[in-house]
Amino acid sequence: MIIDAHSHVHDPVGSHLRLLDDAGVDRTVLFATRPHPERATDLNSLRHEMSALDRAVGGHDNSLDGYRAAWREQDDALAAHPERFIGFGSVPLGLPEEQIAAMIDQEVVGRRLVGIGELTPSPGQASRLDPVLKAAHDHGGLPVVVHGFAPTTAEDLHTLSILAGRYPSVPLIVSQLGGLNWMTAVELARDTPNMYVELSTAHLVFAVKLAIRELPERTLFGSDTPYGYPLLARATVERVTSPGEVRDLVLGGTMGRLLGIL
């Protein structure tokens, strides 16, 4: 089974399904989203959508209203296509710690979502994920996905590896191969058995190649649709691997095992 480990609710949902079909992808992890860059038709409209993204990935927009609207969109997509979409739930990291566990009970487990993410702490604030990982542990080791590209910093990646060490039952997935800090992400994951890297929007082909070589069982194919496309992300993995067990693990085997669906 080919599983895209990273995508966001796409407007319209039908065009997301076509992107998956074009790439021969069976299922995709689906995160909620506030910005919709796929709606942009020119630079001005994109700047408008991206300003929402900048607030989100900077951890500055934690209004529950914004989250709830995004969750409704996600619920609709999941209900319409349960055979294609695998729902993960996000939580506002700006909440007091004690409310985070309640929010995960209610909005992740309560909505029958199977993982947590994509989480986007403010730069330098990755330690705020501690109560999330604790809740993930308390729910039997839910996978947790953290945004890895800028503004996430190399220091944040170090913090994440320490948190992962504290909750070894929780698979901690660093998205976008850690962005420009991809070598740090791979080295930290090499030394942290429950840390995984997801490959979307990696801009260097040899970064993808070496990540898979160093972490054959903990590297996940992902597109970050609509920021990347499944077809191109899959072609990148296939360009740097040979047919066989490792490629199969990267393209879906490992994610399927983490989710218990293989």
Added chain:
Amino acid sequence: MIIDAHSHVHDPVGSHLRLLDDAGVDRTVLFATRPHPERATDLNSLRHEMSALDRAVGGHDNSLDGYRAAWREQDDALAAHPERFIGFGSVPLGLPEEQIAAMIDQEVVGRRLVGIGELTPSPGQASRLDPVLKAAHDHGGLPVVVHGFAPTTAEDLHTLSILAGRYPSVPLIVSQLGGLNWMTAVELARDTPNMYVELSTAHLVFAVKLAIRELPERTLFGSDTPYGYPLLARATVERVTSPGEVRDLVLGGTMGRLLGIL
């Protein structure tokens, strides 16, 4: 004719030709290079190669010996495959201004190279390109290619647009779509008729799509081999364009016109 607007001398050269063949690319612009990341087989050897890159793109390694070794490699590749490789020449930007013109006479025009690049000013130092653009103008408007990803800054892109305005006969090509500053690069190019953007290693598919939409006649397909692969770079362009005139311009028509080979 399909022309890759950005690649570096690859070790071995034969594997570069296979990458071009796999992607159906007829010819590629070829820059000299000091680091050879394609040689790396694991993270440690890559860190060694990348430290050379960091010095080069930071503008800190301007020893002529390093340049001369890279130029010899490039001359060998150009002599062996003149039907595939289009040679551009680099110059050390750390030289005094008056020596830069002499160096371009001798090492670019004197070696029958048809453009200048890839140039990598230190961050914030793009104004050092003024004597290069002046020489390019004096030689009839040689195209000049400037590294666009980090450590090049948004301020550097602004400086480049001012320099381009000063030498309107010189096509100024910003590589890697300006990296994380891609929106700035596209907006500046929109207002600067002799400024072009090259698409290699762009990490967002809609950045490629919107760049082509805003600048259909000044957007160039490029792979930045070995940092990217021609097949994936071409697939990205084809994913966001329809068959027709604009796609043909991006994939080679515009570069061919700039070089007078179409």
